[in-house]
Amino acid sequence: IAQLIGANKRYKSGDTEITALQATTLDFRSNELALIIGPSGSGKTTLLSLLGCVIYPTEGEVLVGGNKVREMSETQLSNLRLNYIGFVFQNFNLVAPLTALENVMFPLTLQGVSGQEAKARALQALEGVGMADRKNFKPKQLSGGQQQRVAIARALVTKPQLLLCDEPTASLDAVSMVSVLQELHRLSKEGIAVAIVTHDPRLKEYADRTIYVESGRVTDNAEFSIH
Amino acid sequence: IAQLIGANKRYKSGDTEITALQATTLDFRSNELALIIGPSGSGKTTLLSLLGCVIYPTEGEVLVGGNKVREMSETQLSNLRLNYIGFVFQNFNLVAPLTALENVMFPLTLQGVSGQEAKARALQALEGVGMADRKNFKPKQLSGGQQQRVAIARALVTKPQLLLCDEPTASLDAVSMVSVLQELHRLSKEGIAVAIVTHDPRLKEYADRTIYVESGRVTDNAEFSIH
Numbered sequence: 300i301a302q303l304i305g306a307n308k309r310y311k312s313g314d315t316e317i318t319a320l321q322a323t324t325l326d327f328r329s330n331e332l333a334l335i336i337g338p339s340g341s342g343k344t345t346l347l348s349l350l351g352c353v354i355y356p357t358e359g360e361v362l363v364g365g366n367k368v369r370e371m372s373e374t375q376l377s378n379l380r381l382n383y384i385g386f387v388f389q390n391f392n393l394v395a396p397l398t399a400l401e402n403v404m405f406p407l408t409l410q411g412v413s414g415q416e417a418k419a420r421a422l423q424a425l426e427g428v429g430m431a432d433r434k435n436f437k438p439k440q441l442s443g444g445q446q447q448r449v450a451i452a453r454a455l456v457t458k459p460q461l462l463l464c465d466e467p468t469a470s471l472d473a474v475s476m477v478s479v480l481q482e483l484h485r486l487s488k489e490g491i492a493v494a495i496v497t498h499d500p501r502l503k504e505y506a507d508r509t510i511y512v513e514s515g516r517v518t519d520n521a522e523f524s525i526h
Numbered sequence: 527i528a529q530l531i532g533a534n535k536r537y538k539s540g541d542t543e544i545t546a547l548q549a550t551t552l553d554f555r556s557n558e559l560a561l562i563i564g565p566s567g568s569g570k571t572t573l574l575s576l577l578g579c580v581i582y583p584t585e586g587e588v589l590v591g592g593n594k595v596r597e598m599s600e601t602q603l604s605n606l607r608l609n610y611i612g613f614v615f616q617n618f619n620l621v622a623p624l625t626a627l628e629n630v631m632f633p634l635t636l637q638g639v640s641g642q643e644a645k646a647r648a649l650q651a652l653e654g655v656g657m658a659d660r661k662n663f664k665p666k667q668l669s670g671g672q673q674q675r676v677a678i679a680r681a682l683v684t685k686p687q688l689l690l691c692d693e694p695t696a697s698l699d700a701v702s703m704v705s706v707l708q709e710l711h712r713l714s715k716e717g718i719a720v721a722i723v724t725h726d727p728r729l730k731e732y733a734d735r736t737i738y739v740e741s742g743r744v745t746d747n748a749e750f751s752i753h
């Protein structure tokens with residue numbers, strides 16, 4: 300479903316150069332829920348953003364759905380992001396003037412789904428994360444955990460093949476966390492590839508695979524424990 | 527140091543009225559580290575925002591430093607927020623165009639501290655959270671956990687009497703979390719009142735007291751376990 304081949308990421312800030320991710324070769328497969336763990340600032344969000352075509356590698360290749368991202372046009376890339384990839388950002392990225400329902404409908408409208416169907420599917424996605432009763436609230440009127448659950452519903456509603464989640468349970472209590480993880484686990488068993496960045500030890504029991512990142516270096520199937 | 531006396535908070539949204547927090551009487555004392563736990567959307571951030579004079583109660587009173595907040599002028603309130611209270615917001619609230627160092631210096635400059643002293647104290651606060659090496663980076667160039675640590679340094683640098691933290695470790699790995707909590711615990715033993723909203727079971731061992739919030743109702747010294 301998605302691959303990195305010798306892909307790295309460097310940033311220039313003033314006269315210093317930061318290597319956020321060293322050259323990495325990694326494969327994400329369907330039917331698999333992978334956790335990405337590691338210290339703060341180690342490169343986890345960078346890895347996820349490369350896979351999600353949010354940022355581009357300094358060197359090396361990223362392939363999604365078998366296509367090299369570097370060779371795709373801007374239109375092909377935005378179609379890929381819309382129809383193939385679901386992304387839950389670390390800071391939610393909800394659109395402030397839109398209600399919870401409108402935020403979840405938004406990607407469906409972009410896909411050309413009719414207003415009526417978009418509303419029904421968005422409502423169903425909000426119910427799945429326990430947020431139907433707050434559908435007419437705007438992000439500013441929602442708690443941190445409620446905003447996070449709306450962001451999760453928005454990433455799931457387009458039925459992506461590749462689901463990338465950046466700390467999706469950081470603002471959630473144990474009950475909400477379990478219901479979100481059960482849903483993500485169910486989806487991965489139905490065929491999609493799920494990658495989750497987390498510091499939360501509670502997530503270990505849902506994972507098929509653990510990837511460890513430290514100072515930009517990636518170790519696959521790490522026996523590291525999240526403590 | 528801070529008290530709620532029969533304080534509640536209601537929001538009107540369209541024709542519905544939401545009670546974010548029911549009438550609550552609660553006291554926060556110096557030399558104490560209190561945890562505030564409870565499900566997502568239960569009213570924890572609302573409770574913290576009332577104490578921090580970020581929002582005002584619909585009914586009842588909030589007292590900080592012995593003064594009724596309702597009877598204070600705008601100038602007295604902004605002085606109270608600047609000199610008495612430190613706040614770590616759930617979404618960090620860093621000022622985007624400023625570097626990490628400038629963000630931490632900002633409250634000191636408002637207090638009238640000289641540029642040189644402000645820089646030295648800000649640098650020390652950043653070192654305390656392991657972020658001195660990223661002092662010239664702007665929030666967009668920092669990872670989630672790095673931004674969170676800068677927000678913690680900014681709340682500590684003014685040496686507040688009352689420190690209010692909303693999920694201060696949600697984006698932190700175990701090592702960063704331990705160093706932040708040890709610092710908060712040390713400060714509470716030196717005399718300040720610390721209140722921390724969290725879903726993180728790892729924080730239990732640092733707490734003197736646990737306050738449980740559910741559907742706007744507050745139970746003090748709750749035997750609830752964070753699991």
Ligand SMILES: Nc1ncnc2c1ncn2[C@@H]1O[C@H](COP(=O)(O)OP(=O)(O)OP(=O)(O)O)[C@@H](O)[C@H]1O
Pocket residue numbers: 433436439440441442443444445470471472537538539544545546564565566567568569570571572573616
């Ligand atoms: N401006 C607002 N208008 C309407 N309702 C609001 C507003 N702000 C908060 N609420 C509601 O008040 C309730 C409590 O919110 P609060 O942010 O205190 O929850 P919380 O316990 O901090 O949750 P979390 O753990 O998800 O951060 C929520 O149900 C939320 O929808």
Ligand SMILES: Nc1ncnc2c1ncn2[C@@H]1O[C@H](COP(=O)(O)OP(=O)(O)OP(=O)(O)O)[C@@H](O)[C@H]1O
Pocket residue numbers: 310311312317318319337338339340341342343344345346389660663666667668669670671672697698699
């Ligand atoms: N635009 C940028 N410019 C410069 N450096 C950057 C930029 N974006 C990220 N970095 C650096 O790259 C490194 C990796 O960041 P990344 O966001 O991937 O970390 P992370 O593992 O997700 O951390 P956290 O757990 O704190 O969210 C960090 O040290 C960060 O300072």
Ligand SMILES: [Mg+2]
Pocket residue numbers: 343344345389465669670671
């Ligand atoms: Mg990150």
Ligand SMILES: [Mg+2]
Pocket residue numbers: 442443444570571572616692
């Ligand atoms: Mg909150």
